[in-house]
Amino acid sequence: MISLIPSDSLQISSTLAHTAIISRSSLLGQAAAAFTTAASGQQILMRTPPKSFAIMSSNTAAFDESAINKALSLLNSVYGPINDNLTNFPLPMPPDEAGLCYDGYQRRYLWTDAFGVLAYTSIAEMHEINEDKVTANTYRRACDKLIQTVHVCLGSPRSNDKDDAMKNDPSSPTGHVGLRIGKLDSRKITDYGMEFDGQYWHYIDKWLLALARSGHVNEGIHIAKSCFPAFFDAGHGGIRWKVSVDSTAPPSLRRAGPSDDTLVALIVFSILEADRVRSDDDNSDDAPSLSNEIQILKSTRIGYTPRVTNDPLGWGLEASHETVGIDS
Structure with missing residues (x-):
């Protein structure tokens, strides 16, 4: 069996190191690596109750200013500079990296932007440690705008073409x-590989983690509940790694057994649920519980067998930090 460790034990530096390894944007990966180096003397909690973000630090002056500046410079090259009014933030992704959004201007890529949210949240926390609330708030607002832009862009069809239609859900x-996810090319029934746009679980789980990390727990839970039925194969007890943009699974992807994706779904849903419970007293707009989905995912662990894999999207720091031992 797989047991989850308390969510407050993760360090953001580990997550940012993970970014440097697997982020689609090499510049964003470099920024994450630079920030990891700069914050190496800190223990910043990976997740804490939304709106409070309690921070533990043994040495609040242990930031490497040159590394921080490098990280910010690289982030600016990906998203554009951050000013008081955030007029042009975030800049669209390059045209060879992401497809156009409905507005004909924005281009977003879910994988890269998930780690962008993590990076900006961490930088805001760094300034909060140093009691610079004004600068911290600027980065919080930038993070919020990036999240809003992603939801408007990637949470909607890319065009009015019927082949680009997405399933409506007013609760999301x-x-x-x-x-x-924002691929350049799209078609009604996505391919069985990674060429065409669609909904990829290993992108969505990173986004849900970023929403939890940045305090957008309510939004994360509603997205999780909305898309879970499309991804979960109740017959075989596993998460489909990919569905089409309209949330239907191509024929060869309809069956999914216990897998790494299924385990990470359990991890991320558990994170969101724990944060929801902690924030109940502070949030008048209560999010629904993910307890039913979590119980379903827990039941799939019976058939799960960890495996050695050379898949770079397989077991990473997110999963290894959240699991404590696997019994046969």
Whole structure:
């Protein structure tokens, strides 16, 4: 059996190191690595109750200013500079990296932006440690705007073409089920590989983690509940790694057994649920519980067998930090 460790034990530096390894944007990866180096003397909690973000630090002056500046410079090259009014933030992704959004201007890529949210949240926390609330708030607002932009762009069809349609869901913050990942090319029935746009679980789980990390727990839970039925194969007890933009699974992807994706779904849903419970007293707009989905995912562990894999999207720091031992 797999047991989850308390959520407050993770360090953001580990997550940012993970970013440097697997982020689609090499610049964002470099920024994450630079910030990891700069914050190496800190223990910043990976997740804490939304709106409070309690921080533990043994040495609040242990930031490497040159590394921080490098990280910010690289982040600016990806998203654009951050000013008081955030007029042009975030800049669209390059045209060879992401497809156009409905507005004909923005281009977002879910994988990269998930780690962007993590990075900006961590930088805000660094300034909070140093009691610079004004600068911290600037980065919090930038993070919020990046999240809003992603939801508007990737949470909606890319065009009015019927082949680009997404399933409506008024309970989701995007108005639709799930999130596209932002590939350049799209078609009604996605491919069985990674060429065409669609909804990829290993992108969505990173986004849900970023929403939890940045305090957007309510939005994360609503997205999770909305897309879970599309991804979970109740017959075989596993998470489909990919569905089309309209949330339907291509024929060869309809069956999914216990897998790494299923385990990470359990991890991320447990994180969101724990944060929801902690924030109940502070949030008048209560999010629904993920307890039913978590119980379903827990039941799949019976058939789960960890495996050695050379898949770079397989077991990473997110999963290894959240699990404590596996019994046969």
